[in-house]
Amino acid sequence: MNKNTVIRGMTAVVLILPLAACASQDIATLSATASTGAATTAEWSYSGDTGPDKWGTLDPQYAACANGTEQSPIDIELSQLKVDKELGEFETNYKPTAFTLMNNGHTIQANDASGSNTITVEGKVYTLVQLHFHKPSENQINGKTFDMEMHLVHKNNEGKLAVLGVLIKSGSENKQLAEMFSKLPKEETEEDLKLDQVIDLNALLPKDKKAFHYKGSLTTPPCTEGVDWTVMEEPIELSEKQIQAFGAIFSDNHRPVQPLNGRTIETQLRR
Secondary structure, eight states: OOSOOOOOOTTTSOOSSSOOOSSOOOHHHHHHHHHHSSOOOOOOOSSGGGSGGGHHHHOGGGTHHHHOSSOSOOEEOGGGOEEOTTTOOOEEEOOOBOOEEEEOSSSEEEEOOSOOOEEEETTEEEEEEEEEEESSOSSEETTBOOSEEEEEEEEOTTSOEEEEEEEEEEOSOOSTTHHHHHSOOSSOOSSOEEOSSOBOHHHHSOSOOOEEEEEEEOSSTTOOEEEEEEEEEEEEEEOHHHHHHHHTTOSOOOOOOOOOTTOOOEESSOO
């Protein structure tokens, strides 16, 4: 999950916590501010001296990137899954939505100020704030890395985060994302770009709702833990042209998989 999760639209819709104000602040910064009283400021990247293996040294507030025990992303080994009959299938309550688009310097992000899209995980309701992309995928399945991954970032009224991860493979053109991927801003934006067409999130998700659930973290500094992760098993498709359009801006913006450290990966369906 990307660091620069915005806080836009709170003046228009009062979300659960201040996650959508007009400033281009982000969930990662909010998480650090909530716990330490100060915003994170250290620059980070996906390569070199500020790359993933250095994040924990860049700022004391990034310590979890190096010392955390429930870090994301992970490799989901199907042979190690725990079937939890009480887990229940996660529920989505999405509707066609007008998103705005930004380049936050680390990814392309689509912001939702409507407050009308939710998921339910383990009986708790989380409201969608934004979605963004990583290339290649961050989470893996049986060691397999996919062409990209989409993260839908939600927050509940207790301030907890839940991310729905959707793996992406090369294939047919994705009609729901056609306008977005034709207008990807090549440079970091100061203001969001408006999209003319709504995005039907229900049509965007894979038809097969098999999913994996685990306790994890943000996948960008400050790598805050306590994030509920749901990763769908079936990937969606983007055309090679769409993938290349993103790759021309962000050739590699993924964090490598992290140790499981004894965590359980749960599924609600028997295999």
